[in-house]
Amino acid sequence: MSNEVFKDASKMSGGRDSDDAIIVIDGVYKRFKEFEALKNINMQVGRREVVVVIGPSGSGKSTLIRCINRLEAHDDGHILVDGTALTTDIRNIQEIRKETGMVFQNFNLFPHLTVLTNVAIGPRRVRGLSKSASEELAMELLTRVKIPEQADKFPAQLSGGQQQRVALARALAMTPKVMLFDEPTSALDPEMINEVLDAMKELAQDGMTMIVVTHEMGFAREVADRVVFMDKGEIVEVGTPSEIFDNPKEERTKKFLSQIL
Amino acid sequence: MITWIRRNLFRSITDSILTVVSASILGFVVLQVFQFVFITGRWEIIQVNLKILLVGRFPEDMMFLVGFSILATCFSIASLASGVSRTVETTPRLAGRLWELFQRFGLIIATSAFLIVLAGDLDAILFGAYVLLAILGGRLFGRARRNASLRKLPGWLWVTINATLPLVLIFLTMGQAALEEWGGFLINFYLAVVSIALSFPLGVLLALGRRSTLPLLRWLCTAYIELLRGAPLFVLLLLAGVALEFFIPASIAPDAIFRAVTVFTLFTAAYLAEVIRGGLQSIPKGQAEAGKALGLSTFKITFLITLPQALRNVIPAQIGQFISLFKDTTLAGVALSVFDLLNVGTAITKQDDYLGQGLIYESLAFVGLLFWVGSYVMSRESQRIEKKLGVGIR
Ligand SMILES: Nc1ncnc2c1ncn2[C@@H]1O[C@H](COP(=O)(O)OP(=O)(O)OP(=O)(O)O)[C@@H](O)[C@H]1O
């Protein structure tokens, strides 16, 4: 894939220089039958950048980040992750999935495996580490998300916040270059939201590249380098948190913010 | 107690009538059964023919192989049962634990004791003790995998060891005697064990094939499953009796036992496939997605994530299929003229000593008892494993 294709994209993104970009999304469309869930999405994410995606329900936020690791296949346009183009080639897809971690709204932990095995399964079965090495790594990550003592339990025995931190550790165990979060706190009781957000903040401080779909505006304001507002499958407005929250330019952005704030 | 009776049994006139009627029916049945078992029943027909009922005329000098194959089966089942389950929730009180053990093993021990008393010789007692040892050994082997000592042994290898051990011994034993010589319960037992062990992997593959993205494979598996589920088992068995000759020259045609095993395996696999497919469908899409997001291959997602959960979710239905199979082995006796337990059971009533004395009740009662005990134990164990694996909790 030549760089020419992306020249336009870098202009449109309003983000950083394309040499710096770890994710390049260029003219991407996604259709479910006739329905267009994504319409001409252009966007770049720089290394170590934290991008928060906001927007009303059904606006295509999940679809967008699920296209980045090919949980959904886009119909038109190009997606590049760390220099690898997402095509139908399964090797490319696997390559990109190894480099991107994902945290889901409802955790999606493997209920039949212990917490430790949940975290160790990626390094062991994808990266081919030995059992002991993968478990050692898993233990380190569980310590990092502050639940090493839960290692031998099963997911169902943990609180929602703990489960989501296990899910975070599981994704991090693959030492990804990019982390994708799809409403990671939406399924949590209010008192557990902060423990997950704190873990995410720490991750951002450590320099992880992150794309976060969330309704936590406080988190967006504090952690995001850029905020992307989506509506009806389109990117409506992109800017720094203060640009978006304090000075929205687009009518739709204003309307959305007035509804949720 | 009295208030409980009043509240639950005699709350209204209709209740009272129903209670009295059902109590009298129950009392009558119990009395009749009691009378039959302990007073009028002539059980010497069972006692005299015990060996024939259990193993037919199996050559005496090869009996040790039969013994080994049974021990190996007990070992493997115990090992698999305790190896797949985890975190034993021990009841703290001794009485509770004893009650648990009684529930699990009471019926087996009672039946074994009954058979030993009937057989009335030292060998039978010894064999009972060996069976117990085999079960204990199996549990140790199963637990060793879960705990430290056998952690390094890969899961698939452990399962393969457990599955092949009894099969090898059973095949070895079957080769030792001509079909005319052996029979009785041993046939039903072997048919069931071998068909279960073979139909399970086949059922898994069929279920996966039916969900495959390759159209031809999916179509073939679907056709196979629907074809076999649509055919009556008895007809299939009759067909196997005659039809194989069309394809294979008579001189090397397999004997009736192998035909029966083939039919039972193919038939049960079709039903199992549907059960397992149902289990696979019950796994949320997010599970496979989480696997994909980690970069796991489709193969690994299936065998590490979705299939284990699916199999766990449908344990009762799977065991249900195995119970049907176990009982249906009597059909082989009729369809393929194999001397299985049921056939032997009816044949002994026609012996000179017993002809025309109506001892078919005693005989059928014994046949029924063995099948009932086997089925009941399987069903109980399935409930236990289900509970241990926390189905419905996790
Ligand atoms: N598998 C699918 N089949 C058909 N339509 C779909 C599918 N997935 C998503 N859609 C549609 O695409 C649109 C965008 O969905 P998406 O899940 O991306 O929205 P979202 O912004 O994440 O919303 P929410 O905030 O509710 O999660 C919605 O209208 C949805 O109905």
Ligand SMILES: [Mg+2]
């Ligand atoms: Mg969403």
